[in-house]
Amino acid sequence: MKGATNRKHRQGGPRGGFLRRSPFLVSYWQGKRLCFENYLTRKKIAASIETAALLDFFSSWKREEAMFRRWPEYTAQSLRLAIRRLVQESFLQRSTRRSPTEDSRAKALRDWKAWNPAAQFSFTCRRKIPIARR
Numbered sequence: 001m002k003g004a005t006n007r008k009h010r011q012g013g014p015r016g017g018f019l020r021r022s023p024f025l026v027s028y029w030q031g032k033r034l035c036f037e038n039y040l041t042r043k044k045i046a047a048s049i050e051t052a053a054l055l056d057f058f059s060s061w062k063r064e065e066a067m068f069r070r071w072p073e074y075t076a077q078s079l080r081l082a083i084r085r086l087v088q089e090s091f092l093q094r095s096t097r098r099s100p101t102e103d104s105r106a107k108a109l110r111d112w113k114a115w116n117p118a119a120q121f122s123f124t125c126r127r128k129i130p131i132a133r134r
Contacts, residue, residue, distance in 0.1 A: 017063075017064055017094055017095060017096050018061045018062065018063060018064070018094070018095045018096070018098050019058045019061070019062060019063075019064050019083065019087075019092050019093065019094055019095075020058055020059075020060060020061045020062070020092065020093050020095075021055045021056070021058045021059050021091065021092060021093075022038050022040070022041075022090060022091055022092065022093055024038050024039050024040035024041075025037065025038055025039075025055070025091060026039060027047075027052070030046075033046045034046065034047050034048075034049070034052060035047070036051075036052075036055065036091060038089075038090045038091055040090070041090040043089050043090050043091070045089060045091065051082070051086075054067070054082060054083075054086070055086070055091060055092070057070060058092055061095070061098045064083065067079055067083070
């Protein structure tokens with residue numbers, strides 16, 4: 001029966017659903033490190049090429065179990081761990097529906113979509129610099 005439980009998870013059971021790369025990511029090199037930054041949440045990570053491939057794979061909403069077919073050479077446990085960490089850090093979004101509603105922050109940045117990603121990145125990264133009056 002243990003195999004039946006694993007199949008259930010692979011087929012979109014309790015851990016299943018849809019995943020998508022956050023639309024608010026930029027990537028860049030910092031020295032020899034590949035970095036990803038979610039400019040909506042201001043979280044940054046250094047990532048491997050495998051992580052970059054995983055983020056690219058989820059460029060649109062896909063069922064979680066699709067990654068098991070795409071990367072059969074990796075264990076389901078290691079893929080789930082990677083997904084869980086990317087969701088926790090806001091680099092992947094999880095939903096029970098293929099087209100969920102946007103949150104208020106995402107809606108606010110939607111107007112900048114035509115300028116994406118540079119304008120959105122600049123817009124969210126601006127910081128006020130306090131200047132004291134005399």
